[in-house]
Amino acid sequence: MSLPAFAELLERLVFTPGRNAKLALLRQWFADQPDPERGIGLAALTEELTFSAAKPAMIREIVAARTDPELWRMSYDYVGDLAETVALIWRPRAGVNAPPPLLSEVVEALETTPKAEIPAVLAGWLDTLDAGARLALIKLVTGGLRVGVSARLARVALAEWSGVAVEEIEEVWHGVAPPYASLFQWLSGQAPRPDPREAPVFRPLMLAHPLEETDIAALRAEDWRAEWKWDGIRVQLTAGPGGRKLFSRGGEDISAAFPEILAAMEFHAVLDGELLVMRGEEVAPFADLQQRLNRKSVTARMLKEHPAAVRLYDILIDGEEDLRPLPFDARRARLEAWHGRVAPARMDVSPLVAFDSLDALARLRDGARAASIEGLMLKRGDAPYVAGRVKGLWWKWKRDPLTVDAVLMYAQRGHGKRSSFYSDYTFGVWREDGELVPIGKAYSGYTDEELAWLDRWIRNNTINRFGPVREVDRGIVFEVAFDAAQLSSRHKSGVALRFPRIARIRRDKPVEEADRLETVLALVENHPR
Amino acid sequence: MAAPHPQDWLRVTPAGLFCEPGGFFIDPTRAVDRAVISHGHSDHARPGHAHVLATRETLAIMTARMGEGRAGATQQALRCGDALDVNGVRVWLRPAGHVLGSAQVCMEWRGSRAVVSGDYKRQADPTATGFEVEPCDLFVTEATFALPVFRHPPPEAEMARLLRSVALFPERTHVVGCYSLGKCQRLIAMLRQAGWDRPIHLHGAHQALCRTYEELGVPLGPLRPATVAKKDELKGAIVLAPPGAVADRWARRLAEPVVAVASGWMRVRQRAKQGGVELPLVISDHADWDELLATCTEVQAPEVWVTHGREDALIHALAQRGIKGRALHLVGLGEEEEDIPAEEPAA
Numbered sequence: 001m002s003l004p005a006f007a008e009l010l011e012r013l014v015f016t017p018g019r020n021a022k023l024a025l026l027r028q029w030f031a032d033q034p035d036p037e038r039g040i041g042l043a044a045l046t047e048e049l050t051f052s053a054a055k056p057a058m059i060r061e062i063v064a065a066r067t068d069p070e071l072w073r074m075s076y077d078y079v080g081d082l083a084e085t086v087a088l089i090w091r092p093r094a095g096v097n098a099p100p101p102l103l104s105e106v107v108e109a110l111e112t113t114p115k116a117e118i119p120a121v122l123a124g125w126l127d128t129l130d131a132g133a134r135l136a137l138i139k140l141v142t143g144g145l146r147v148g149v150s151a152r153l154a155r156v157a158l159a160e161w162s163g164v165a166v167e168e169i170e171e172v173w174h175g176v177a178p179p180y181a182s183l184f185q186w187l188s189g190q191a192p193r194p195d196p197r198e199a200p201v202f203r204p205l206m207l208a209h210p211l212e213e214t215d216i217a218a219l220r221a222e223d224w225r226a227e228w229k230w231d232g233i234r235v236q237l238t239a240g241p242g243g244r245k246l247f248s249r250g251g252e253d254i255s256a257a258f259p260e261i262l263a264a265m266e267f268h269a270v271l272d273g274e275l276l277v278m279r280g281e282e283v284a285p286f287a288d289l290q291q292r293l294n295r296k297s298v299t300a301r302m303l304k305e306h307p308a309a310v311r312l313y314d315i316l317i318d319g320e321e322d323l324r325p326l327p328f329d330a331r332r333a334r335l336e337a338w339h340g341r342v343a344p345a346r347m348d349v350s351p352l353v354a355f356d357s358l359d360a361l362a363r364l365r366d367g368a369r370a371a372s373i374e375g376l377m378l379k380r381g382d383a384p385y386v387a388g389r390v391k392g393l394w395w396k397w398k399r400d401p402l403t404v405d406a407v408l409m410y411a412q413r414g415h416g417k418r419s420s421f422y423s424d425y426t427f428g429v430w431r432e433d434g435e436l437v438p439i440g441k442a443y444s445g446y447t448d449e450e451l452a453w454l455d456r457w458i459r460n461n462t463i464n465r466f467g468p469v470r471e472v473d474r475g476i477v478f479e480v481a482f483d484a485a486q487l488s489s490r491h492k493s494g495v496a497l498r499f500p501r502i503a504r505i506r507r508d509k510p511v512e513e514a515d516r517l518e519t520v521l522a523l524v525e526n527h528p529r
Numbered sequence: 530m531a532a533p534h535p536q537d538w539l540r541v542t543p544a545g546l547f548c549e550p551g552g553f554f555i556d557p558t559r560a561v562d563r564a565v566i567s568h569g570h571s572d573h574a575r576p577g578h579a580h581v582l583a584t585r586e587t588l589a590i591m592t593a594r595m596g597e598g599r600a601g602a603t604q605q606a607l608r609c610g611d612a613l614d615v616n617g618v619r620v621w622l623r624p625a626g627h628v629l630g631s632a633q634v635c636m637e638w639r640g641s642r643a644v645v646s647g648d649y650k651r652q653a654d655p656t657a658t659g660f661e662v663e664p665c666d667l668f669v670t671e672a673t674f675a676l677p678v679f680r681h682p683p684p685e686a687e688m689a690r691l692l693r694s695v696a697l698f699p700e701r702t703h704v705v706g707c708y709s710l711g712k713c714q715r716l717i718a719m720l721r722q723a724g725w726d727r728p729i730h731l732h733g734a735h736q737a738l739c740r741t742y743e744e745l746g747v748p749l750g751p752l753r754p755a756t757v758a759k760k761d762e763l764k765g766a767i768v769l770a771p772p773g774a775v776a777d778r779w780a781r782r783l784a785e786p787v788v789a790v791a792s793g794w795m796r797v798r799q800r801a802k803q804g805g806v807e808l809p810l811v812i813s814d815h816a817d818w819d820e821l822l823a824t825c826t827e828v829q830a831p832e833v834w835v836t837h838g839r840e841d842a843l844i845h846a847l848a849q850r851g852i853k854g855r856a857l858h859l860v861g862l863g864e865e866e867e868d869i870p871a872e873e874p875a876a
Contacts, residue, residue, distance in 0.1 A: 015806060017807065024697060068845075070845050071846065074841065078676055079797055088677075417785070
């Protein structure tokens with residue numbers, strides 16, 4: 001059952017764009033499969049479990065021994081992917097009627113088989129499998145499943161399947177390991193919650209709601225504390241005798257990408273903060289931090305040119321003491337005292353912003369135009385640190401967006417529910433020489449009616465097609481809202497927008513009157529000095 | 530006297546294969562005086578011929594698709610197994626297993642026998658009579674899936690995957706892109722065999738030929754137009770539509786559709802991903818690699834001509850088996866069979 005069942009799950013996950021459908025597939029996997037198969041499958045999907053037992057060249061040799069070279073060449077040419085060509089062209093030896101291996105058998109054999117014997121073992125397995133399962137096996141042993149299932153998505157699926165809150169699962173997640181037998185036993189009510197002991201686990205973050213104009217009137221200034229909302233990524237630092245970890249907001253372990261932060265974590269505490277690239281006292285734009293994200297390892301040059309730091313917001317645990325039940329004011333005092341005492345390198349405390357009325361605060365917010373600041377955070381002085389997005393305890397009050405009038409240039413179809421709509425728009429502004437240059441791409445901000453209207457317009461005004469992308473006649477002006485403009489060498493226009501979205505369709509505005517590139521460049525905040 | 534070589538009496542012309550002594554074409558790509566038609570797909574059956582010879586089913590399908598009068602000014606039905614003499618050429622038909630009415634065109638002239646397969650498959654199909662081997666001196670084959678990466682899995686297993694998906698997503702519509710002649714009716718019949726007795730909803734383009742099939746004695750069970758159905762009625766339903774419609778505007782009327790496509794091309798992931806397919810079903814009405822090689826061997830012909838498809842791989846593999854291969858590069862064949870969701874439906 002197992003490897004072919006896993007292959008079917010993989011194939012469906014690869015082809016399924018929708019998050020809900022992915023969750024349904026995962027729930028079914030957890031419900032149907034026995035231990036340890038379901039846990040091994042989970043670990044393989046989230047790439048907690050990876051193998052390098054076989055290199056593509058080895059797979060190639062195994063198949064070459066059985067395949068006519070000309071037919072191989074034509075097939076590989078046609079299919080274009082080595083693993084897939086092998087999976088499809090493989091011809092099981094006649095007379096093989098062994099059952100397909102279990103996932104656990106594959107994992108165990110890969111760990112114990114001497115390298116020289118791996119090709120024969122692999123060939124034996126391939127003989128028992130159909131094409132889909134062969135592809136799954138090859139991807140598995142060469143370490144490249146790439147199915148787009150994050151650990152976060154997997155935890156949500158576990159929560160939905162078991163009825164246990166996802167925050168609770170997150171707290172134990174980094175304390176359990178494949179094949180997660182203790183986790184599954186707990187989630188199916190057969191064992192107590194696994195105790196992570198001193199393992200550095202993730203504690204779900206406290207999150208904020210956006211503050212709307214209508215909410216402001218109800219706020220009394222004296223109940224609230226304000227901090228700048230820095231434009232980096234929210235992180236949790238956890239360090240102690242059991243180890244150190246740096247987690248992203250969603251609980252992904254990003255330690256490997258930021259060794260300098262790990263090295264500075266000479267303490268026993270759990271902290272909440274913003275990860276930033278900082279040069280001296282100055283916070284670099286988000287684009288600089290982006291260079292450091294999603295890396296498995298990091299070069300010395302990266303460390304030197306894009307040095308990371310953490311601006312601390314909160315302290316959750318000090319030594320063995322859980323501070324989360326304390327009110328914000330008390331935690332803040334503990335954070336400042338802790339920072340004064342421990343004085344960790346590469347970390348400072350995000351200052352409180354003093355204000356005596358919300359009007360005064362609004363003026364401060366509007367005045368803050370530094371690229372490194374997204375706006376303000378408002379936190380209730382008496383609020384404990386609670387997981388998730390509890391309304392009324394924390395607000396994020398982003399500064400008003402900047403806007404630019406830009407011309408629709410290209411449109412692309414969306415995914416999932418939007419796959420029949422042209423919903424992703426690339427827009428541009430006029431350069432001095434009269435050429436339109438793209439400055440960004442947006443796929444949100446419009447209503448369903450506007451989307452339907454744009455879709456029709458795009459189909460009727462296509463002037464060129466490049467695969468899934470249509471170039472359209474110059475005829476639509478968007479008012480594009482964005483949080484910041486930054487210089488970028490990656491774009492032809494030399495500028496990149498932060499969080500662009502369609503604010504309005506300016507049906508009233510002729511394209512010639514859209515904005516010019518100079519206007520956008522004037523909004524850039526990281527001009528080289 | 531030795532029998533003539535088939536190339537002495539069967540010629541490749543711009544209009545297609547021409548049987549010189551018989552004075553007729555096989556599946557000509559332009560209007561001719563006399564045509565023998567292997568099956569009703571539009572790349573093989575073109576309108577406007579003066580005289581058409583084919584199975585009763587193929588003639589009915591042609592008439593349904595082209596309209597009265599355009600499917601041959603005069604039509605002559607020939608039953609599989611019966612033979613005719615056309616100017617000294619013996620002509621008979623044998624089932625090809627491709628779609629309802631599909632037949633191989635068998636010809637013998639002065640002791641030299643040629644068989645033109647048309648399109649064919651060897652897998653079972655409840656809507657088409659199974660392929661029969663006719664030994665011959667020359668076999669003319671298609672090669673749509675002539676690469677060793679194309680091995681069609683058992684169609685029942687693919688159908689079971691579809692039904693498992695329907696069970697997993699009972700709130701969603703499963704819309705299966707499939708060609709309107711043959712694949713559509715085969716899928717319906719297979720669903721019925723698998724025990725699916727609920728109404729199956731059809732895109733408008735699929736309705737006429739389903740009626741033709743039923744008139745020809747192929748029962749398809751309860752069918753409903755998808756176009757007028759309410760969204761709620763389509764929850765948990767199976768809808769069949771042309772591949773061009775499944776991922777485009779037409780599909781917006783469906784309830785959170787799971788887009789499936791049933792085609793041999795679905796075997797290759799990249800092809801499936803291109804069309805935005807969520808559930809690729811490898812179900813084909815063409816011979817796969819193994820079937821092509823097996824068939825070319827079983828007919829015992831020393832020479833095989835390849836009309837269209839991946840002829841290079843097939844000819845290479847035939848040479849290794851001592852069979853002489855020749856690529857005909859017939860223009861215009863294989864065009865109707867491109868059943869990947871298109872960027873836009875072709876009207």
